[in-house]
Amino acid sequence: MTTSAPRSSPLALTVLALLHYQPLHPYGIQRLVKDWGKEQVVNVRQRASLYRTIERLNGEGLIAVRETGRDQQYPERTVYEVTDMGREIARAWLEEMLSAPKQEFPEFPAALSNLLLLTPEEMGDVLQRRADALAEQLDGLEAALAAETERGLPRITRLETEYLRAVTAAELEWVCAVVEDLRAGRLSWSKEQLDAVAAGPVQQ
Known part of the structure; x- marks a missing residue:
């Protein structure tokens, strides 16, 4: 056994x-x-x-x-x-x-893959709400790092907070850029384009 x-x-x-x-x-x-x-x-x-x-x-x-x-x-x-x-x-x-990076299937990328259930305006609104939440999280991480530094904790004990701050800041920057592109009309699509994608590759 x-x-x-x-x-x-x-x-x-x-x-x-x-x-x-x-x-x-x-x-x-x-x-x-x-x-x-x-x-x-x-x-x-x-x-x-x-x-x-x-x-x-x-x-x-x-x-x-x-x-x-x-x-x-x-x-x-x-x-x-x-x-x-x-x-x-x-x-x-x-x-x-x-x-070894692990494929963890988080919720956010899965939601992004189904964004077409929303209109462009709705996409902009929900992503803006995420950006606001990310900005708040980033402020909290900055405060946590400052508090840990003030307590005299060595940097090795703060690496996970540093990582979360870097990842959160990068996501916030990306989400804000997508919202800006949606608002400005730079991110757009047509039903014909989506129908062609759904139909699969063109057979030769």
Whole structure:
């Protein structure tokens, strides 16, 4: 009987990475994710998801129970530590995630491929709303970077925020350019053009 390899995920990698530094209980993991600004790239708002991930990692032998304790202020808490296999798997996951772009099928490109359900005016309106939201996100990322710098965090802990800022700024620039082209009439099409595309390539 063959055993499948442990399944990677951003949350699972983050749990293993944090346990590299010190043994932690789930609440401590959740707090560190927030304190280090990683909630921008890892969703720990759903505590149940974190507990399921920890349970899976424990079952796969990537982490182990270090101790279970209780004090007067808190209920019983289980402290976990990373195992040697967990350290090896975390490095393998990290190297793969960093080196190999993954086709993730995000929503926005899928929506762009179906924009023709809207009129040009409607396209401009909805994309302008996205541009406004992106501008707000960009302001938040700039503020987060400034706060992290002020707290004295080394740059290595801010790279994910830098990446999100760069990607958000690039998307905002592109969306604004598309909206401008729609408004100016530079982005246009005809029913005949679309019918020809739908008909497929011309047979010789």
